[in-house]
Amino acid sequence: MLPNFSSAEKSQGDFSNFVRKEEKSTSLLRPLTEPCCVVSYRMELCNCIEPPWPADELLMKYQYISDFFIALAYFSIPLELIYFVKKSAVFPYRWVLVQFGAFIVLCGATHLINLWTFTLHTRTVAIVMTCAKILTAAVSCATALMLVHIIPDLLSVKTREIRLKNKAAELDREMGLIRTQEETGRHVRMLTHEIRSTLDRHTILKTTLVELGSTLGLEECALWMPTRTGLELQLSYTLHHQNPVGFTVPTQLPVISQVFNTNRAVKISPSSPVARLRPTGKYMPGEVVAVRVPLLHLSDFHIHDWPELSTKRYALMVLMLPSDSARQWHVHELELVEVVADQVAVALSHAAILEESMKARDLLMEQNVALDHARREAETAVRARNDFLAVMNHEMRTPMHAIIALSSLLLETDLSPEQRLMVETILKSSNLLATLINDVLDLSRLEDGSLQLETGTFSLHALFREALNLIRPIASVKKLYITMSLSPDLPQYAIGDEKRLMQIILNVVGNAVKFSKEGGVSVSAFVANPDSLRDPQTPDFFPIPSDNHFYMRVEVKDTGSGINPQDIPKLFMKFVHSQPHATKNSDGSGLGLAICKRFVNLMEGQICIESEGLGKGSTAIFIVKLGIPGRSNEPKLSFVHKGTKNQVKPNFSGLKVVLLDDNSVGRMVTKGLLVHIGCDVLAVSSGDECIRVVTHEHKVVFLDVSMPGVDSFEVALKIQEKFSKRVDRPLLVALTGNNDRMTKENCRRVGMKGVILKPVSLDKMRTALSDILEHGYLVESQ
Amino acid sequence: MEVNQMQRSFLEYANVLFREGFLDGQFSQLQMLADESNPDFVVEVVSLFFEDSQKLLNDLTTTLDQQNVDFKKIDAHIHQLKGSSSSIGAQRVKNACIAFRNFCDQQNVEGLSFGSSITFAFLFQLEQQIVAAGGAIPILSEFS
Numbered sequence: 001m002l003p004n005f006s007s008a009e010k011s012q013g014d015f016s017n018f019v020r021k022e023e024k025s026t027s028l029l030r031p032l033t034e035p036c037c038v039v040s041y042r043m044e045l046c047n048c049i050e051p052p053w054p055a056d057e058l059l060m061k062y063q064y065i066s067d068f069f070i071a072l073a074y075f076s077i078p079l080e081l082i083y084f085v086k087k088s089a090v091f092p093y094r095w096v097l098v099q100f101g102a103f104i105v106l107c108g109a110t111h112l113i114n115l116w117t118f119t120l121h122t123r124t125v126a127i128v129m130t131c132a133k134i135l136t137a138a139v140s141c142a143t144a145l146m147l148v149h150i151i152p153d154l155l156s157v158k159t160r161e162i163r164l165k166n167k168a169a170e171l172d173r174e175m176g177l178i179r180t181q182e183e184t185g186r187h188v189r190m191l192t193h194e195i196r197s198t199l200d201r202h203t204i205l206k207t208t209l210v211e212l213g214s215t216l217g218l219e220e221c222a223l224w225m226p227t228r229t230g231l232e233l234q235l236s237y238t239l240h241h242q243n244p245v246g247f248t249v250p251t252q253l254p255v256i257s258q259v260f261n262t263n264r265a266v267k268i269s270p271s272s273p274v275a276r277l278r279p280t281g282k283y284m285p286g287e288v289v290a291v292r293v294p295l296l297h298l299s300d301f302h303i304h305d306w307p308e309l310s311t312k313r314y315a316l317m318v319l320m321l322p323s324d325s326a327r328q329w330h331v332h333e334l335e336l337v338e339v340v341a342d343q344v345a346v347a348l349s350h351a352a353i354l355e356e357s358m359k360a361r362d363l364l365m366e367q368n369v370a371l372d373h374a375r376r377e378a379e380t381a382v383r384a385r386n387d388f389l390a391v392m393n394h395e396m397r398t399p400m401h402a403i404i405a406l407s408s409l410l411l412e413t414d415l416s417p418e419q420r421l422m423v424e425t426i427l428k429s430s431n432l433l434a435t436l437i438n439d440v441l442d443l444s445r446l447e448d449g450s451l452q453l454e455t456g457t458f459s460l461h462a463l464f465r466e467a468l469n470l471i472r473p474i475a476s477v478k479k480l481y482i483t484m485s486l487s488p489d490l491p492q493y494a495i496g497d498e499k500r501l502m503q504i505i506l507n508v509v510g511n512a513v514k515f516s517k518e519g520g521v522s523v524s525a526f527v528a529n530p531d532s533l534r535d536p537q538t539p540d541f542f543p544i545p546s547d548n549h550f551y552m553r554v555e556v557k558d559t560g561s562g563i564n565p566q567d568i569p570k571l572f573m574k575f576v577h578s579q580p581h582a583t584k585n586s587d588g589s590g591l592g593l594a595i596c597k598r599f600v601n602l603m604e605g606q607i608c609i610e611s612e613g614l615g616k617g618s619t620a621i622f623i624v625k626l627g628i629p630g631r632s633n634e635p636k637l638s639f640v641h642k643g644t645k646n647q648v649k650p651n652f653s654g655l656k657v658v659l660l661d662d663n664s665v666g667r668m669v670t671k672g673l674l675v676h677i678g679c680d681v682l683a684v685s686s687g688d689e690c691i692r693v694v695t696h697e698h699k700v701v702f703l704d705v706s707m708p709g710v711d712s713f714e715v716a717l718k719i720q721e722k723f724s725k726r727v728d729r730p731l732l733v734a735l736t737g738n739n740d741r742m743t744k745e746n747c748r749r750v751g752m753k754g755v756i757l758k759p760v761s762l763d764k765m766r767t768a769l770s771d772i773l774e775h776g777y778l779v780e781s782q
Numbered sequence: 783m784e785v786n787q788m789q790r791s792f793l794e795y796a797n798v799l800f801r802e803g804f805l806d807g808q809f810s811q812l813q814m815l816a817d818e819s820n821p822d823f824v825v826e827v828v829s830l831f832f833e834d835s836q837k838l839l840n841d842l843t844t845t846l847d848q849q850n851v852d853f854k855k856i857d858a859h860i861h862q863l864k865g866s867s868s869s870i871g872a873q874r875v876k877n878a879c880i881a882f883r884n885f886c887d888q889q890n891v892e893g894l895s896f897g898s899s900i901t902f903a904f905l906f907q908l909e910q911q912i913v914a915a916g917g918a919i920p921i922l923s924e925f926s
Contacts, residue, residue: 663869665867666869675820706865737865758868
């Protein structure tokens with residue numbers, strides 16, 4: 001390559017031309033630097049280097065310009081890189097960038113420096129050029145080596161990017177799917193909510209159809225319910241037809257069986273009878289799906305199992321997509337339909353249960369009301385009866401007693417025999433009537449449970465004796481004997497209701513006598529031991545004697561007409577006569593034994609009557625529980641009384657007292673009382689007189705405080721003032737007809753020591769006076 | 783009209799009184815007081831009572847006949863009569879007094895005169911009774 005001489009060499013003049021000419025032949029063989037050496041002789045002076053290529057002007061120019069632009073570009077590339085990298089947040093290969101930048105810069109530098117080498121240039125420039133080139137070479141080799149590693153990485157980044165994009169697309173797809181499912185779920189929930197928000201059967205079904213229709217955008221939705229027989233399905237509800245008129249299809253259709261056999265929604269042909277609901281005329285009927293809706297009954301819910309779906313009653317729900325649309329049933333839509341069908345089944349069963357329970361509740365309420373009413377009526381009746389009895393009690397007894405008393409009195413007077421007989425009859429009848437009244441009243445009280453036994457201590461022997469003494473006259477009139485045997489182990493005294501026990505004995509023995517025409521009655525009483533207590537007729541009766549109580553067994557055997565065994569249960573019933581053909585002697589209300597039984601029961605005992613038959617006599621046995629006296633819980637002995645109370649008459653003889661009463665009669669009476677007791681009475685009729693006559697000798701002053709014109713309280717105060725010394729003061733006692741608190745308070749306030757209520761009896765006066773004198777005040781204001 | 787009603791109710795009450803005894807237990811007490819030192823005690827008391835009551839009832843009637851009836855006085859009279867009769871045990875008279883005292887509170891002159899005549903009647907009956915019994919009446923037990 002011939003070196004390119006620039007015009008600079010022209011300045012060298014001829015010599016250069018000369019050199020050139022000379023060199024032409026040898027220049028090809030000489031190395032590049034040769035010309036420099038050659039020229040260097042001449043150039044040593046300026047140390048310049050000649051560019052080694054020819055000076056073709058145009059080409060040179062283009063090369064020059066290209067180099068310039070290359071350098072420019074090369075320098076601007078790193079700048080851009082830096083700029084963009086700085087802008088971006090992430091760039092992992094920083095050192096790569098540096099390296100690359102260096103490479104580019106150096107390349108640029110090289111090209112830049114090359115610009116100078118087009119012309120004659122100094123050695124320095126050549127050296128710089130060389131250095132630059134060397135560096136560039138190094139860096140570019142390094143870069144090349146580095147790129148071997150980098151480029152696969154970068155490529156893989158690209159692959160990763162593509163993979164990520166794919167993944168993102170996939171995720172998007174799945175998201176879309178989930179969203180649809182969620183939508184479906186929401187629809188289901190909403191539907192379920194709608195369905196379950198009502199418990200009315202029709203509303204449930206209607207709502208289902210409507211909601212399904214709107215959710216899925218159906219053209220038609222229908223529900224076929226089984227008929228009573230279960231052999232046919234009847235079109236019950238549709239979405240768009242208001243009143244479906246009795247379409248029925250037999251249940252045994254194959255398509256229906258197919259649907260009923262699975263719990264999934266089944267696609268059926270639009271031409272099947274259940275789907276042919278709307279007038280044909282559309283081109284392409286939409287797809288149809290049918291699903292079964294199990295109708296659960298109450299009886300299907302066993303206690304421990306879930307409802308058995310063996311007893312099959314299903315309804316059929318048919319759903320039709322709009323025709324002429326290209327829509328198809330999607331899986332999630334089918335699932336939705338299945339879920340809805342189940343929910344409907346549940347809702348229907350709830351509705352059924354609710355209906356049942358409402359009916360039951362209404363029934364119960366009715367019954368309650370009726371019962372309440374009946375109870376209130378019964379209560380009213382009982383109250384009315386009690387009121388009636390309470391009134392009649394008093395009203396009946398009063399005249400009764402009057403009659404009895406007056407008749408007895410009458411008997412004491414002189415009467416002719418006929419008159420006596422008449423009066424005696426009157427007396428007997430009235431006694432009977434009185435007994436009857438008492439019996440009825442007692443029985444009603446017994447039944448109420450309001451009768452309570454009056455316990456007291458009494459002598460058993462005396463009781464029996466007295467009872468038999470009462471019966472004996474009647475028995476002797478009928479020429480019957482009465483024997484009594486009391487076992488020696490019976491205690492002398494017992495605790496119980498003497499009166500009622502007497503009544504029982506009288507009743508039982510009386511009956512025995514009444515129904516015997518000949519022979520007699522034998523009464524025996526003994527302590528019952530647990531074995532003998534076991535009565536075959538009452539196996540539930542297990543009396544257990546204890547320390548405080550014993551059971552007495554009384555047997556009354558008679559030789560009378562006996563009782564038909566069939567009649568025995570009726571004996572203790574009220575108002576029932578054992579002999580319908582009553583003899584003229586039989587009287588009584590038929591209440592006697594009923595009352596006896598109740599009394600015996602109250603005494604925690606048993607009573608029964610045995611008979612072997614008509615004409616063979618009968619035995620009445622009763623057992624009662626009595627208390628043993630002398631043990632704990634001993635009630636007050638009622639037979640020790642009366643004689644012991646006022647044995648000692650307190651002696652008031654000569655006791656000086658003053659009496660103030662303005663009522664002459666009252667004054668006289670009270671004075672008489674006091675005189676009778678033995679007092680020395682000074683009776684006055686005015687307050688002033690009273691104050692005047694009281695002296696220290698008078699121990700007690702009786703003041704009548706119910707005098708209208710006299711303020712006895714004033715008198716009392718004045719009397720107290722009169723006696724300054726306590727010991728001289730007489731005791732003040734008030735006599736009044738008012739027993740109210742005010743009077744008592746007032747008396748107490750003025751210093752009276754006691755209040756005696758008028759009218760005063762002898763005993764009362766005695767007790768009051770002795771109390772006053774003994775204690776200084778009345779212990780018990782009477 | 784009001785008077786008639788009251789008279790009617792009073793009459794009914796009087797009927798009730800009729801059914802009850804003339805004398806109550808207090809009279810028996812009085813009889814117990816008669817002893818050897820005071821044999822005529824009962825007779826004395828009874829005579830005093832009748833004197834007193836008749837005077838009271840006469841006063842009552844006079845007071846009622848006046849133009850301006852003094853109800854306070856009438857009340858006092860009735861009170862006296864009530865006291866006396868209860869001391870002696872004249873049950874009906876006492877109850878009658880209690881009953882027609884109400885008329886006094888209401889200042890009903892007709893009622894009062896009606897009541898007082900009834901009481902008079904009872905008094906008269908009682909007197910007859912006692913006189914007829916010769917002044918020695920057996921101890922009557924109460925009809926429960």
